[in-house]
Amino acid sequence: MMLNDKQAIVYGAAGPIGGAVAKAFAAEGATVHLAGRTAERLEKVADEIRAAGGKTEIAVVDALDERSVDDHAAAVGRIDISFNLIGHVQHFGTPLIDMSLADVEGPVRNMLRTFYLTSRAAARRMVEQGSGVILTFGGNGDPMANLGAFQAGFGAVEALRRSLACELGPHGIRVITLQTNGIPESNPDTYPEDFRREIAEQTAAQTMLNRAATLADVAAIATFAASDRAASITGTALNLTAGAVVN
Template identity: 60%
Template sequence: MLLDGKVAVIYGGGGKVGGAVAGAFAREGARVHLAGRTAATLDAVAARIRAAGGAAETAVLDALDEAAVDAHADAVAAAEGSLDISFNLVEPGVVQGTPLAGMSLADFEGGIHRALRTLFLTSRAAARHMVPRGSGVILVFGGHGPPTAGVGGLQVALQAQETLAQALAAELGPHGVRTVTLQTGGIPESIPADLPIRDEVTAAIEGATLLGRAATLADVGDVAAFVASDRARTITGSAVNITCGATAG
């Protein structure tokens, strides 16, 4: 198994993407720790993992809370003996659909602040345990694509996260810690079912690809498991493109 014996913390582990990644990690032998703000969704993901023979623990946690993030990472490392993989999949809650010129400052900067704060705090907490061991993987989700109208501060947030990921890779690389972004062009399965323009958004995502289809949640989980494994030990400071060709080159 790709991740046999590894310990992974997934922030936002109760969400659709977080659940898919957690399931893939567990199937590959990792012990997964799911962190998020809603106990019910975390417990549901953990129950599926355990029913399939995997190992999962849950913790109700706000990834914006510095003390809580640090304490949780410390507790996981103390209980497990290591913290090998950290993946921040917390939704930034970006306001979309309003032109930038008509958007309030609060709506524009809110998601950017949340995206950067959660990534910084979770990555720092993990790095403090990975560096002394000389190994570890920090994963970042949703690298930016071509300029898109109507998405508010989303692309700004994603570009900022990717820049932070590259800075982490430069600083942590000499200590054996890798940082990799999974660049997606959108995952239709993760779009809320009650979104009025869900079909239009899905069509736009799929229409922009070279393959005529978008990555699935299962695809994201499978690629994340590979990137987090030692088989991808040469990859750091870059984005792994799983956009089905929407972002080529």
């Protein structure tokens, strides 16, 4: 198995993407530490992992809180893989010049804060080990109108990811982004069905393959990126956009 005996933390593990990744990590032999704000939702993912024979632990962690993140990382001990899949509230549909400063800077601050805190907590242990993988999600594609600070937040995270990769590479630590053009499967069930269908069709239409990336796609690439099979890959984004973004 690709991740046998690895210790992985998945932040935002109760969400659809985090849950899919966590289950894939566990299926490949990792002990997966599920971190999030709601224990009940984390337990549902943990139950599925255990039912499939995987190893997992849950912890209520606020990824915006420095002490919460640091205390949890210390309790985990060895960390081989850290993946930040925290969701963030965004303000879509309004032109940037019509938004308040608070609505613009809030998402950027929160996205950067969670990635920094979770990455720092893992990296401090990975430096001692001389190895590790830090993953983030989303990437930064071509600009689109009326997405608020969504893309600015991803851009800030990408800048930090590049700097971390540069500084941590000499310690044997890899830092990688999984870049997508949206995962329609992950859209909330609270969205009207017609709206969910419209988003899925629009996302697929933007691609070369006439399909969006799926949860299974993300889980498979995340597992590969976290494994020794990707030992020479760092400081980059792995393109899962199905051709929506051309490198």
